[in-house]
Amino acid sequence: MINYTYVLTGVLIMALVTYVVRMLPLVVFRRKITNQFIQSFLAYVPYAVLSAMTFPAILSSTASGWSAAAGLLVAILLAYKDKGLLTVALGATAAVFVVEQGMALAGFPL
């Protein structure tokens, strides 16, 4: 039924491409970069990447934009209070769950 040759070759290609992309910079750049611009650039990269990945994608990560907005709000609040990763993640999840249950009860379409 399933063409295993095709599927497994596809999986192998995905795995290889993903690995090479991750491996090259870490293996090639053995020395510390001393250029101040590049140093600064690399120090800011994590925050820029995470922010670009979060916004606006977070708003479409649940069944409804409203519940996602509530989750985002709770996450920002908890993170602002320096709560840990797990607390913030679960807090946002709980907020989404409560809002979606509330919307369902009140008869709003999700």
Added chain:
Amino acid sequence: MSEQLTFRKGLKDGLPICLGYISVSFAFGMMATQGGLPVWVALLISMTNLTSAGQVAGTALILSGGMYIEIAVTTFVINIRYMLMSLSLSQKVDAAMTNLQRWVLSFGVTDEIFAVAMQQKGEINARYLSGLIFTPYFGWALGTFLGAAATGILPESLRSALGIAIYGMFIAIIIPPSRTSKPILRVVLLAGALSCLFTFTPGLNLLSSGWVIIICAVAASALAALRYPVAKEAQT
């Protein structure tokens, strides 16, 4: 200072990531088996790829019978951000890390593992990074297996709510330093705003999310590096 960064601490720091991954990979496992793949192939994909967006897109292509070159290019574009992360990480690991350790550990560079690793003060060693990769890797495989094996058991309401978990974690990483550092706040705001611009502007929204992340991150970080150069040695 790096003495405290033990394998055990890595395992512990990886735990929140692990929990987040279980829910995300659960969804991936369901998607794979609903599409007709056997459980073991879903598990194989997760254990050889360890990447959310990239493997979801690649699997969708495989399920629709896409060409090999299409699978390769799509995976490359979505995952090209890892190049930026690995480059950043290459400046953060201690000099004692051997080539073999670099070959092995680079397999485990994901958004979340990278983010937590970069949060540590000073350099990080291979022991800590191994632990930090191990727990999430286990969670990623476990969640995939559960999702693939138990398609449809989790109620839709819970699945929807769990969709935000991974983003909640990102928020928890970017907000606290934004509170204390104005340059980081500006970077976060600029990258987020650019990303919104690319998502909502007709024409620009044709770019795949992999490219959008690269462009936004490079632009925001480069601008910040020009305006707010980080003092040498004081780099966090």
